[in-house]
Amino acid sequence: MKQLTLCILAVFLLTAMLFGCGGSPETTPTTVPETTEPPLPGVLFQVPEGVSLQVYPGFTDQPYEVLAQWAETADGIYSVYYPDLEGTCHYIASGEGYYTVRRNLLIPANSSMVINADPGKRTGTGCEPSLTSTVWQPTDQFVENAAPSDPDLWPEIAEAFTTPWFTNRDRGAHQSTTHGEMMAFLQTLDDADDALYLYSLGQSPSKNLEMPLLIFTQTDLSGASTWQEAAALLQDNGKLTVHFQAQIHGNEPAAGEGALALAKLLDGQLGTQLLDTMDIYLVPRVNIDGSEAYARHDRRVDVDMNRDMLLALTTEVQLHHQLLQTFHPHVRFDAHEFDGRCDATTQKYPDVTVSTGFTLHNSQEFQEFSGDLAGIPFEALQEKGLRATYYSGDVNGYNSTTGRIYACNRGTVSILIETKGIHMGTNLYARRVASHVLTAREYLTYLSENADRVMDLVARERSRIIELGSVYDEEDLLPLQTGAVQDAKYLNPEPKLSMADGTEMEVDRKRPNVYNVAQRTRVRPTAYVLPADTAEIELILQIMEHHGIAYYSLPAGSSVALEQYRMNGDAVELVPENRVYFETEAYVFPMNQLAGNILSILMEPDVNDVAANRGTLAQLGLIDKEGSLYRLYRYTHDLDETGKIS
Secondary structure (H helix, E strand, O other): OHHHHHHHHHHHHHHHHHHOOOOOOOOOOOOOOOOOOOOOOEEEEEEEOOOEEEEEEOOOOOOOOOOOOEEEEEOOEEEEEEOOOOEEEEEEEEOOOEOEEEEEEEEOOOOEEEEEOOOOEOOOOOOOOOOOOEEEEOOHHHHHHHOOOOHHHOHHHHHHHHOHHHHOOOOOOOOOOOHHHHHHHHHHHOOOOOOEEEEEEEEOOOOOOEEEEEEEOOOOOOOOOOHHHHHHHHOOOOOEEEEEEEOOOOOOHHHHHHHHHHHHHHOOHHHHHHOOOEEEEEEOOOOHHHHHHOOOOOOOOOOOHHHOOOOOOOHHHHHHHHHHHHHOOOEEEEEEEEEOOOOOOEEEOOOEEEEEOOOOOOOHHHHHHHHHHHOOOHHHHHHOOOOEEEHHHEOOOOOOOOHHHHHHOOOOEEEEEEEEEEOOOOOOHHHHHHHHHHHHHHHHHHHHHOHHHHHHHHHHHHHHHHHHOOOOOOOOEEEEEEEEEEOHHHOOOEEEEEOOOOOEEEEEOOOOEEEEEEEEEEEOOOEEEEEOOOOOHHHHHHHHHHOOOOOEEEOOOOEEEEEEEEEEOOEEEEEEEEEEEOOOOEEEEEOOOOOHHHHHHHHOOOOHHHHHHOOOOOOOOOOOEEOOEEEEEEEOOOOOOOOOOO
């Protein structure tokens, strides 16, 4: 009997080595001790007592489970035996105090193996998925063949893997770097004799946690006690200014870890290479509270911050706008993660996706530069074994409630970096962090080499925005609804992979979308006017101030020749110009300012491009109506020499 047991154990160990049915080295929970010999052939799943286990055929959701032959509990271990399990399947393991893990498996025919399906215990100390947040894990064969995740694969950025998650493994299997660990790590980087300066943006609104800001520069900031003072010093050094932020969504942890890794590199050789031509300020976690809760947004404020750029209800977005208005960055980076669920037999599986920001508000020159910029890192990433493509198949975008589009409408070059990671816990974490760091490094290197060109482009774009708002021109059209074309210029073939074993099944050669088609427009005015007795005027003025939008008041009793908006069925139309008498004060918002494009999006009642997120004041219900008439007016003449309406 002893010889038979040893034989069976040897077969099990050999099978596990050949087919890798154990967890990834990065995420394997504490091993469940083997309590039952696996019959031959068959698959034995083991979980701790109190953890539920369901096994389903295939990778897609199924209404029925695979039937087990028997199950038993012994010594605190629950064992379930399936004699005929082979091919693709997945299991879901969960329990009170544990993670909920959904793991894909590829079981060879006639296998005899024991699978440790322990989902791992939650620590309850933050920065980890809740019981109701499922952690998805691809097959071990897929990981080995298509998505290996080992820091040794990218030795040129070895320092990127010295962040807290990689150096302190005393944590939950799917727990990302905690806030305390992040702050301690940043303190170690902030030496007295280097080019890194660590500042505070204040306390997070829900949990009162420190919100760090890092500035990398060769300019001496030792005398600047606040980040505002530091920004003023940087304005005078003539260098390219880069805004880099990560994890505005709290359940996208590799974005934040990648930002910490990038900070480590910028504090070393990468900073030495770049800081001759640029200053970089970095917010490693925009959404501190959401990161602690492992939620897309801070659950106490039910607002998606990356859809809050126009209304600016959240403290974090208000701080974001202050940063843009104080540092005046030429380039803005936004680091995210996208859906990592693997519930199809064959699917695209890019490691990193990118998109730049440009809209029909921007000049043709700005659009072309930003479009060409998007694909800059693709070849280098491919050489590093990483698959890169355009985010959601889009070279750019159109929705100004999101960060990258908001920024480009202010004349800032805008870059989005996303890795595949939402719903994946910390599976493939090294690969995801490497994708962030290598992508950012390629962009930053290119921008450094072209710093003068970028600064000149941005200066022209910002001057253009202001000039367009000064002079009325019936050929100058505001985009209200934008469509896309598929442009062969940006073609980037994407492989479709077998989610079972990682082999390439086919290549998708679909052209990506470029949003540069005006489907509905309206002539740009030179100013907007609102009566001071508008019911929500205080909130409206707060919103304007968050964007740095200047305004002034007309005295009571003023009359001005203006157009007015009215509803005609489901459509908004303009009432022809008429002299409007204001019994009370009225506020004038001129368009000859850097935030002019943002002002027009807020004021035009029917901008389809932001309707899904209620981005205009009218869509938000903040503009008063009298019957079918909005109490909202537009001025359609040149501004005078002082920049005001006549």
